[in-house]
Amino acid sequence: MKSLPEKKNLSEWFTQVCLKTELADYAPVRGCMVIRPAGFAIWERIRDFLDREFRELGVRNAYFPIFIPESFLLKEKEHIEGFAPQCAWVERGGEEELEERLALRPTSEAIICSMFAKWVRSYRDLPVLVNQWVNVIRWEKTTRLFLRTTEFLWQEGHTLHRTEAEAEEFALKILAVYERLLGEFLAIPVLVGEKPESERFAGAKRTYTLEALMPDGQALQAGTSHNLGQNFSRAFEIRFLDSDNSEKYPFGTSWGVSTRIIGALVMVHGDDRGLVLPPGVSETKVVIVPILTKEAKLNESLLSKGREISDRLREKGISSYFDERTEFSPGWKFNEWEMRGVPLRIEIGEEEIKNKTLCVKKRTNEKRERVKEEEIGARCEVFLKEIQEEMKKKAREFLSERISRVESLAEAKRVLQEKPGFFLISLCGERECEDRVRQETKSSPRVIPDGGKRGGRCVVCGSEAKYEVYFARAY
Amino acid sequence: MKSLPEKKNLSEWFTQVCLKTELADYAPVRGCMVIRPAGFAIWERIRDFLDREFRELGVRNAYFPIFIPESFLLKEKEHIEGFAPQCAWVERGGEEELEERLALRPTSEAIICSMFAKWVRSYRDLPVLVNQWVNVIRWEKTTRLFLRTTEFLWQEGHTLHRTEAEAEEFALKILAVYERLLGEFLAIPVLVGEKPESERFAGAKRTYTLEALMPDGQALQAGTSHNLGQNFSRAFEIRFLDSDNSEKYPFGTSWGVSTRIIGALVMVHGDDRGLVLPPGVSETKVVIVPILTKEAKLNESLLSKGREISDRLREKGISSYFDERTEFSPGWKFNEWEMRGVPLRIEIGEEEIKNKTLCVKKRTNEKRERVKEEEIGARCEVFLKEIQEEMKKKAREFLSERISRVESLAEAKRVLQEKPGFFLISLCGERECEDRVRQETKSSPRVIPDGGKRGGRCVVCGSEAKYEVYFARAY
Numbered sequence: 001m002k003s004l005p006e007k008k009n010l011s012e013w014f015t016q017v018c019l020k021t022e023l024a025d026y027a028p029v030r031g032c033m034v035i036r037p038a039g040f041a042i043w044e045r046i047r048d049f050l051d052r053e054f055r056e057l058g059v060r061n062a063y064f065p066i067f068i069p070e071s072f073l074l075k076e077k078e079h080i081e082g083f084a085p086q087c088a089w090v091e092r093g094g095e096e097e098l099e100e101r102l103a104l105r106p107t108s109e110a111i112i113c114s115m116f117a118k119w120v121r122s123y124r125d126l127p128v129l130v131n132q133w134v135n136v137i138r139w140e141k142t143t144r145l146f147l148r149t150t151e152f153l154w155q156e157g158h159t160l161h162r163t164e165a166e167a168e169e170f171a172l173k174i175l176a177v178y179e180r181l182l183g184e185f186l187a188i189p190v191l192v193g194e195k196p197e198s199e200r201f202a203g204a205k206r207t208y209t210l211e212a213l214m215p216d217g218q219a220l221q222a223g224t225s226h227n228l229g230q231n232f233s234r235a236f237e238i239r240f241l242d243s244d245n246s247e248k249y250p251f252g253t254s255w256g257v258s259t260r261i262i263g264a265l266v267m268v269h270g271d272d273r274g275l276v277l278p279p280g281v282s283e284t285k286v287v288i289v290p291i292l293t294k295e296a297k298l299n300e301s302l303l304s305k306g307r308e309i310s311d312r313l314r315e316k317g318i319s320s321y322f323d324e325r326t327e328f329s330p331g332w333k334f335n336e337w338e339m340r341g342v343p344l345r346i347e348i349g350e351e352e353i354k355n356k357t358l359c360v361k362k363r364t365n366e367k368r369e370r371v372k373e374e375e376i377g378a379r380c381e382v383f384l385k386e387i388q389e390e391m392k393k394k395a396r397e398f399l400s401e402r403i404s405r406v407e408s409l410a411e412a413k414r415v416l417q418e419k420p421g422f423f424l425i426s427l428c429g430e431r432e433c434e435d436r437v438r439q440e441t442k443s444s445p446r447v448i449p450d451g452g453k454r455g456g457r458c459v460v461c462g463s464e465a466k467y468e469v470y471f472a473r474a475y
Numbered sequence: 476m477k478s479l480p481e482k483k484n485l486s487e488w489f490t491q492v493c494l495k496t497e498l499a500d501y502a503p504v505r506g507c508m509v510i511r512p513a514g515f516a517i518w519e520r521i522r523d524f525l526d527r528e529f530r531e532l533g534v535r536n537a538y539f540p541i542f543i544p545e546s547f548l549l550k551e552k553e554h555i556e557g558f559a560p561q562c563a564w565v566e567r568g569g570e571e572e573l574e575e576r577l578a579l580r581p582t583s584e585a586i587i588c589s590m591f592a593k594w595v596r597s598y599r600d601l602p603v604l605v606n607q608w609v610n611v612i613r614w615e616k617t618t619r620l621f622l623r624t625t626e627f628l629w630q631e632g633h634t635l636h637r638t639e640a641e642a643e644e645f646a647l648k649i650l651a652v653y654e655r656l657l658g659e660f661l662a663i664p665v666l667v668g669e670k671p672e673s674e675r676f677a678g679a680k681r682t683y684t685l686e687a688l689m690p691d692g693q694a695l696q697a698g699t700s701h702n703l704g705q706n707f708s709r710a711f712e713i714r715f716l717d718s719d720n721s722e723k724y725p726f727g728t729s730w731g732v733s734t735r736i737i738g739a740l741v742m743v744h745g746d747d748r749g750l751v752l753p754p755g756v757s758e759t760k761v762v763i764v765p766i767l768t769k770e771a772k773l774n775e776s777l778l779s780k781g782r783e784i785s786d787r788l789r790e791k792g793i794s795s796y797f798d799e800r801t802e803f804s805p806g807w808k809f810n811e812w813e814m815r816g817v818p819l820r821i822e823i824g825e826e827e828i829k830n831k832t833l834c835v836k837k838r839t840n841e842k843r844e845r846v847k848e849e850e851i852g853a854r855c856e857v858f859l860k861e862i863q864e865e866m867k868k869k870a871r872e873f874l875s876e877r878i879s880r881v882e883s884l885a886e887a888k889r890v891l892q893e894k895p896g897f898f899l900i901s902l903c904g905e906r907e908c909e910d911r912v913r914q915e916t917k918s919s920p921r922v923i924p925d926g927g928k929r930g931g932r933c934v935v936c937g938s939e940a941k942y943e944v945y946f947a948r949a950y
Contacts, residue, residue: 025590025593025594027539027540027586027590028544028547028586028589028590029540029542029543029544029577029586032540032542033540034537034538034539034540034590035537035538036537037535037536037537037605039537040535040536040537040538041535041536043538044536060512060515060516061512061515061516061519062509062510062511062512062514062515063509063510063515063518063610063628064502064509065502065504065507065508065509065626066579066610066612066626067504067507067625067626068504069503069504072503085569085570086569087568087569088565088567088568088569089565089566089567089568090563090564090565090579091564091566091567092563092564092566093562093563093564093614093625094560094561094562094563094614094616095560096614102504104541104565104579111502111503111504114503115500115502115503115509118500119500130512134610135538135541135609135610137541139568139569139571141569150542150568151540151541151542153538
């Protein structure tokens, strides 16, 4: 029996859960990981969810090269300053020394905008709405499975619009898609809003973010959507002839979520026994375990019952796995599948067959429920919905317990000590005051909530506050 | 109106079709391309087809790092010799000079086998069946859109088995999957069989291949499946404890198809007017064009009829696009959609509305057929199936016309002149004789057909033939 550390030792628990449930493994290259089939299946479900939503918005998938010539990165000044320290460089290909070194994409604005400049001529070519699912490279100093790795997978969307208002509207539409992905599909509640200037994407005019809270009270940025204004259009000389016959620069957006949200999923929902997966992302929604003992061996009636239940579930579109293995005990299997986070378990023994009932257990509580055999499909559907709602509720409750409004730096420090999480604070918007909060609380500004009240006083300098902003320590 | 070169100027035609139908574009990095949404949609359909087939075989998707430490590549001698000249190297990451340089994967046996060595302990862990959809890098000297690029996309499967027979069987199962993909789904007939030793994958025991024929008579390798024997298991020290309690090396396979098959798809089926897409890979299966004239403007009855037809098609699961644009003439639209390869076109005008009939035209011929409105869904289903069969038949006929059995080098040369394609020739199996054929005919051995007759004499040295093998000039 594999055993896990308790979840209160979050860091060690997290690593062991990822390794033992075979979501991922360390690769023999510094800072890199292997995403194993159990982990990749979650990523595929996230991809399918987003691809459906993106298609609704008219976004189409494409593929742009991983190589970005250094001169391209240099075109947008803030962009290169932000990313150069993290770039990996190719200087030699085959037998030849390259004339210009190539960065492996840390993000693809530069290469994509260079193509947009070729493709966009007229207002009729707008909007341009593309997305790609790719690997990206950022040379990180300290790395953690899923949360921060030298190579990771993400989707990055890039769009161009005729007007500033359209670009802004599109960046917000994507933010809403991400909120559904996180809040609904993954049952991870998030604080949504704008980043303060100091935390903006390098080259963006506005960065919107979704911030989740981990069990240790640290925030995790789970997705971003950027309004790029005309910054990249100007840098890459993307111009279009508008209907008024004048040449203009279009307005851009870019946006992405990465495999790091699988790390958030593990941390937010898991418990001492292992993973707890929202039904939507679990490859197997129901595991069926025959109750075998020394007396009750695996016999024809158990086998055919197991397959029958499996078929009934399939009719409802519920994927299941009938664990017929004889080398493991039922207890071992219960633990194994609970560790792997399968939402529902059905037990079948001689008694169940006799009574035409089944014993069903949710991953999220300890109760076993008796269900009539003929109702199993319909009841499992209901149970899965309940699990989803229970997971959302539990995560939301944790988040709201860990949000505090503070009126002073002293209060912020006390709150971080007592119940680590987000604290909401009023600031004047000057970098100096923000930095003071950072230093004193060892945390960073995460998100300015939409419609946050503008009144009040800056907690540092006492002058009129420009906004309220959530601070937290962060991954 | 965009115009294309004639297909008989194959090379120029190919490039223009890829660019003008927006399948792809040249990237501003030597030898790299951008796969635009129209091209990527084809790749997504290929991915979906293969993922379904792989799942049936128990294969699961995963993700392994793009970086391969040089020392890993060095472990399998033939492997490094085969790939080193094409590797791109990362020697600097962020601010640091790396201790060991990293290759960007030209293929992933080395990194994947290093992980398998960690994961496999017992015969119970076998078979291991994984696949990944990734970018790969091979520093090519001369490049062509889709057919040969420095970076390309592919799927690469990697498996481990308990016995040699199981590995061989699995390599052949995958070969059969690829044959269905090419021959059925993409309507590209292929010659299937083994590669002679000189053309084997670097490190493989046996390489199976699928060879398609392009309109200029040149072969194109469309997919390979390798039986790796124990070569990589030994090199990477992958060992398992078998049920007889002895330690053994498992047997491996690896296999892949890449975005180059999109190039084959374009060349095999296209014509002077542009792309011809098999219905299964066409994003839009039917385009609906309202016949507008100066007199007949786009009115409510045309609009609602177009949408009604679209709905009827959707009920049958047939994706369609109603081209309501008023800035282009019907003739322009006909040409445009034919160039893009959409399989079916429906025309609706005032007369059609009055008679409750529709005019349907296949991309593959010149005939317009009248179809009763209420039968449109069912008839389009039939038309699409017919198109698929017509495309298969036409491509098969071309291939069989271009296969010749030759008895001498002189005959081979004459045949290559008169009707370029494959020639089947008997060889003794000595490298010297094979090389003589290569030099004299400027072609290469492509595939040893399964069950090819073993009798006869080597056309070069006259000694007993070991096998018959198809030669061709190749992309």
